[in-house]
Amino acid sequence: MKFKGALGSRLFWVVLPSLFSFSEPSNAIAGRGRDVVDLDNAIKPSEDAFFFHKPSNGASQLPMSSPSLRPDFPSPMTATNVLQELHNALEVMQTEYFALWIGKWTTAIDWTAAVMGTHVSAALYSLSHSVEYTLPGTFDRERKLDVEAQMVENEINKYFAQSTTYFFGEDHFAIRNQAYDDILWVVLGWLDSIKFIKSHSDLHYPPTDWSDGTSDWHGRQFIPAFAHRARVFYELAEKGWDWRLCGGGMTWSPHLLPYKNAITNELFISASISMYLNFPGDANCSPFMSSDPGGRQQADPHQQTERARSTACTASPYEAIYDPIYLVNAINGYDWLKNSGMTNARGLYVDGFHITDYYKNRSKTDCDDRNEMVYTYNQGVLLSGLRGLWEGTGNVTYLIDGHELIGNVVRATGWEDADANAASGRQLHSDEWSGLGSNGILTELCDPYGTCSQNGHTFKGIFFHHLTTFCAPLPRFAVQPGKTYGAAPEVRALHRRSCNEYAPWVMHNGEAALKTKDSKGRFGAWWGASLQDTAKEPPQSPGSLLPEGAHDYRNDPHSGGHLKENTQMHAMTPGGVDASDLNDRGRGRTVETQGGGVAVTRAMWEFLRHYEKDS
Numbered sequence: 001m002k003f004k005g006a007l008g009s010r011l012f013w014v015v016l017p018s019l020f021s022f023s024e025p026s027n028a029i030a031g032r033g034r035d036v037v038d039l040d041n042a043i044k045p046s047e048d049a050f051f052f053h054k055p056s057n058g059a060s061q062l063p064m065s066s067p068s069l070r071p072d073f074p075s076p077m078t079a080t081n082v083l084q085e086l087h088n089a090l091e092v093m094q095t096e097y098f099a100l101w102i103g104k105w106t107t108a109i110d111w112t113a114a115v116m117g118t119h120v121s122a123a124l125y126s127l128s129h130s131v132e133y134t135l136p137g138t139f140d141r142e143r144k145l146d147v148e149a150q151m152v153e154n155e156i157n158k159y160f161a162q163s164t165t166y167f168f169g170e171d172h173f174a175i176r177n178q179a180y181d182d183i184l185w186v187v188l189g190w191l192d193s194i195k196f197i198k199s200h201s202d203l204h205y206p207p208t209d210w211s212d213g214t215s216d217w218h219g220r221q222f223i224p225a226f227a228h229r230a231r232v233f234y235e236l237a238e239k240g241w242d243w244r245l246c247g248g249g250m251t252w253s254p255h256l257l258p259y260k261n262a263i264t265n266e267l268f269i270s271a272s273i274s275m276y277l278n279f280p281g282d283a284n285c286s287p288f289m290s291s292d293p294g295g296r297q298q299a300d301p302h303q304q305t306e307r308a309r310s311t312a313c314t315a316s317p318y319e320a321i322y323d324p325i326y327l328v329n330a331i332n333g334y335d336w337l338k339n340s341g342m343t344n345a346r347g348l349y350v351d352g353f354h355i356t357d358y359y360k361n362r363s364k365t366d367c368d369d370r371n372e373m374v375y376t377y378n379q380g381v382l383l384s385g386l387r388g389l390w391e392g393t394g395n396v397t398y399l400i401d402g403h404e405l406i407g408n409v410v411r412a413t414g415w416e417d418a419d420a421n422a423a424s425g426r427q428l429h430s431d432e433w434s435g436l437g438s439n440g441i442l443t444e445l446c447d448p449y450g451t452c453s454q455n456g457h458t459f460k461g462i463f464f465h466h467l468t469t470f471c472a473p474l475p476r477f478a479v480q481p482g483k484t485y486g487a488a489p490e491v492r493a494l495h496r497r498s499c500n501e502y503a504p505w506v507m508h509n510g511e512a513a514l515k516t517k518d519s520k521g522r523f524g525a526w527w528g529a530s531l532q533d534t535a536k537e538p539p540q541s542p543g544s545l546l547p548e549g550a551h552d553y554r555n556d557p558h559s560g561g562h563l564k565e566n567t568q569m570h571a572m573t574p575g576g577v578d579a580s581d582l583n584d585r586g587r588g589r590t591v592e593t594q595g596g597g598v599a600v601t602r603a604m605w606e607f608l609r610h611y612e613k614d615s
Contacts, residue, residue: 079608083130086605089598090123092521097591103169105591110175112458112592114185117166119595121193124156126602128200135204160219179253180240184267186233190226191274228284246367248336257359260367261352262342266381269333273388276326322483327392346435347408349378373550376442379409380463383470394485402470403498410505413437433545439531441512446555447526450585454592455554457525461596464603471499503607510604513597516583523597524583
């Protein structure tokens with residue numbers, strides 16, 4: 001198919017005076033607040049509004065962040081082709097790597113397993129939206145739609161059953177004692193599963209006379225268990241926030257010297273707003289919770305009441321929906337991150353901050369030692385948080401910031417501006433390392449060298465998962481009036497058009513990833529391997545590409561010197577290189593690289609189906 005640009009020229013977000021005026025950011029992160037926050041007045045509408053349109057004379061202009069994409073970018077893929085690839089990618093991941101009898105991806109480590117569970121739930125969400133049908137219904141073998149619907153429903157039930165076995169196979173005891181980011185992956189994973197369950201139930205199992213006015217899909221019975229784990233792990237993780245060091249923010253690990261890093265803070269933002277929007281409450285008082293909900297430090301009595309409602313064993317599990325504590329946490333978390341100085345000259349998030357010589361002088365509180373390492377997932381997790389913050393506040397600034405970040409990522413892969421491509425008459429992408437890849441393909445710095453650990457193998461899939469979440473169509477109406485917001489037609493249209501402009505880049509990456517599949521359908525880690533010049537020797541080491549002041553501790557356990565003793569790195573030095581397949585080096589193909597394949601293939605399908613619908 002050919003992509004036709006949503007607008008013929010670069011889009012602009014034109015912002016008039018803010019729709020929302022915020023009071024000073026609250027210091028009342030749940031459980032540790034220094035000041036009292038008036039939750040009823042934390043967000044106040046002003047008299048003005050945001051408007052989005054092409055620039056006009058006299059209007060203040062904020063450039064739309066994405067590079068302008070060539071409108072006639074060709075792709076041989078159709079939504080139907082890509083959907084089949086998604087089916088295949090998910091089947092390979094579960095067949096090759098998942099052991100049903102113990103409920104685990106046997107080669108995954110704890111946090112990457114939580115991410116794989118998220119990819120499964122997200123893939124099932126997309127499969128659920130691929131065919132329109134209603135159950136229970138009358139099956140007619142002669143009707144193609146009925147046959148297709150039965151096949152899809154059977155596949156969804158099969159993999160959802162595997163998700164439930166993972167719930168019991170997940171090593172939740174071990175994760176409780178790991179870093180705060182490890183804990184927060186668990187929160188996001190089970191909240192995503194709850195989102196899928198609710199969506200699938202509403203789409204395909206409408207209320208009936210015999211279902212007491214509710215959906216009767218069997219998956220709903222697992223919502224209380226999934227919600228309980230999400231809440232327990234959220235409350236474990238939020239202990240990582242403090243206001244004293246670096247003026248706020250989440251600390252990476254309780255077992256190390258303070259490290260305020262991007263991923264832990266982005267996870268806290270995304271998990272907090274997802275708890276606000278998707279957590280259905282929890283009436284389960286065991287295990288791992290105090291029987292006295294007032295025992296945790298609170299900012300004021302109002303917050304104690306709100307928190308007690310979500311933890312008391314006798315409370316209705318649905319009383320805690322849209323708990324404002326979670327919303328305030330997300331708002332404060334992003335305010336701190338945005339103002340922390342954690343982005344580089346390209347507008348990309350670096351890895352994080354240390355406090356120089358803190359081990360010698362515990363009175364030091366300033367974050368002054370920045371790790372310049374850039375990873376793909378540090379640009380992705382925040383996107384779902386920004387999307388949720390918009391829905392929870394109606395403040396379009398969050399969407400603007402998200403689009404700006406996406407544009408920075410696209411440019412950092414070497415994807416060239418449309419004007420240069422149009423002048424040349426063909427698609428041009430830089431083959432030089434541009435910060436997050438080359439040739440327009442998202443890449444970890446370790447990918448071309450075959451030196452990625454299980455961490456590095458997981459990162460790109462995380463980026464595409466959260467990009468897809470960010471770019472889903474905005475709701476026309478508030479899901480819960482007074483608690484959430486719907487999008488004005490202009491906002492909804494511009495967000496959709498902006499995301500459509502990313503579609504060629506998403507397709508470019510997805511098609512490159514598909515080329516890495518081996519004879520078993522397993523994805524490789526380095527999606528740009530097919531563009532490697534065969535006349536040149538494969539690259540051996542990052543060398544000068546590593547930014548000054550960067551420590552790649554995620555792939556090199558000896559870099560940075562601040563890992564906790566029980567960190568699960570599982571790095572592997574290159575060995576056994578098959579010259580015919582650069583993706584056989586190092587760890588080779590893993591469940592994490594397959595998860596990345598599932599995520600980018602799903603992104604292709606979601607972007608294509610929305611693009612085709614809009615066209």
